[in-house]
Amino acid sequence: MTGIALSRRFYHRAVRPLLGGRPHAAALLGEGSEVLGFDDGVSTDHDFGPRVQVFLPPGAAALSLAGLPATFEGHPTVYGVTDRLGGAPGHQVEVTTAGAFFTRRLGVDPAVGMGLADWLLTPTQTLATLTAGAVFHDPDGELARRRDALRWYPDDVWRYALAAGWLRVAQEEAFVGRAGAAGDDLGSRLVAARLVRELVRLAYLLERRWAPYPKWLGRGFAELGLSAVAGPALAAATAAADWREREDALVTAAGMLAAATNDRGLAAPVDPAPRAYHTRDIRVVGADRLTVALTAAITDPGLRALVDRLGGRRGGPIGTLPGTIDQVTDSTEILLSPGRCRSAAPLLGLALGGGDPAAARSDLSAVPEVDRRP
Template identity: 60%
Template sequence: MPGLQLSRRFYDQAVAPLLGGIPHSAGLLGDGSEVLGFDDAVSTDHDFGPRVQVFVATQADAEGVHTALERLPQRFEDFPVAYRDADRLDGAEHHQVEVTTAARFFTERIGCDPADGMGPADWLTAPTQRLATLVGGDVFRDADGSLESRRRALRWYPQDVWRYALAAAWLRVSQEEAFIGRTGAVGDDLGSALVTARVARDLVRIGFLVERRWAPYSKWLGTAFSRLPLAERVGPHLSAAVRAGDWRARETALCAAQRELAIATNRLGLADEVDPEPRQFYDRDIRVLFGDRFTNALAARVTDPEVRALITRFGTRRHDASAMLPGTVDQVVDSVEVLGHPDRCRAATGVLGITDPSQASPE
């Protein structure tokens, strides 16, 4: 049984009847493959079973819920109700009904409460893998609308933050796209393959930005990408690139993937249209898209004062006046030990150009 279905049945049949008239909301959000709908039989070997979050308004309500939960059954749908979850209660065996408030739950996962509004600093320090788990999952009961209102606030970036993130994503591609041919031409086939995989991953993440979907963490990145509408056009080229046995084939396949994503970026209407055709890399026998052309076009259309200030603060490269944008926290950092901890993500604001993580303004 899929984890979401199991948890809904657990709430409906075992949890809700115990709560009586206690005002609450409930759902399954946050961490866990089942929240994204990617769990399978293998997922049941650890940290898996009936679980749910119960959201209350006051501490008094929380105490009442905890008391009621003492009457939970020992088993549900052939699963033990009390089991170990490494991420909760220090791994102690316990029922996995988390009792909290909506404000606390969201703040613990992205460092702020979306009900208070999301400023640029909040968006830039919220990893997409966390956002995916908060707008994903399922809400079983939303008594006061506090869950869905927060989920709506996190559906997607504001227009200019979206431009900024997409501009930074294309800049990352431009920084390494020529290295596939450069490494291959000097006989470094392993180096060429490694760079190809890195660029392909960045192109996958551009696909999520184009489709307005939050990219999950690496385990499910390819699976989630395959379900995007543009995957049918881009996916075969990326697969060919990472499987190719020589750098010419890698270059050809990556250029084809970049072209499709460039066309898709143009269709968004976020910037002036840019020629999507790859071209020669200066005088060298190498073909690239020059992804930073999209960076500059997108950055030029940003009008939000706070995002504009970020772009101005980082300035441009001396040799070609291209914008220098580090991007969002998960475009800058690739460590589970940072992205999995909101306090560490928000501590990275200096690197992102935001001087005070407690303020929405980068000033």
């Protein structure tokens, strides 16, 4: 029994009959492992049960769900304790509008378009949960239009995110060997694990797939085509007992992903072969070369201005790119809050204020909380 299958039947058999033919759309989107298709038997120990979102047209009359059954196929429909309802008892049928639903999770309604700030300030895990899941009913295409707008970055934003991802690798790739050669095996392992995570996230970017939150990062990576290519070397890097083996596995994996970056045709190709770090007995892929190539290929005026404003390291060609919001922070308390994400705009070199229409989008106070108490 998957959560999506259960919720689909719940909508058709229990929720839709209560609508009385009213115009609506219905889906299972947003937070939850079942939305990503990763739920299993363990998932049923909390918050698991029939869920659905019902989207009414703006200005529609309130919908009563008093006729919901107490249970559905052996699962309760009213939860006494749930993470989603702040501890209050209630069902998990959210009645809202498409615009309010997406705005609450993004800070903007994608139906009006996604600007540069909207893309950079939205975590990939949020984009994953809004483009995955299942749509049960969408006669007017209100959900499809918004989901299609979120399928992937515009090409120059894609280049920028890849450039920033490779820069994160460049910042630490030499430290695996430096710490290991200095006798700090734990330090070498810690850096290697961080680099494996960055390379996994780069694989998602290269395959145009939104990376989920950490619990499912490896599970989703296993479904990528690049997993078969770089996965064995990444696994070897995390398991290696010797820093030389660790370094060898990392430059092998990084080289494969650098070659994949070349294959995307987004920038001038870069030699993916490993090389010495300055004159030291340390090998790296030289990831900052990919950062330079990718940023040089950006032509969008707004993004070009951002890159130029951020400037280069020591005045050189390597841009000082912070990247997207989840390349800047992995704090759950920030990434799960659209308002906090958007308030981090200055960290990304963005300015949300004054006459910038994106500034108004960061105010979610006008979107009411959904009341699902019985």
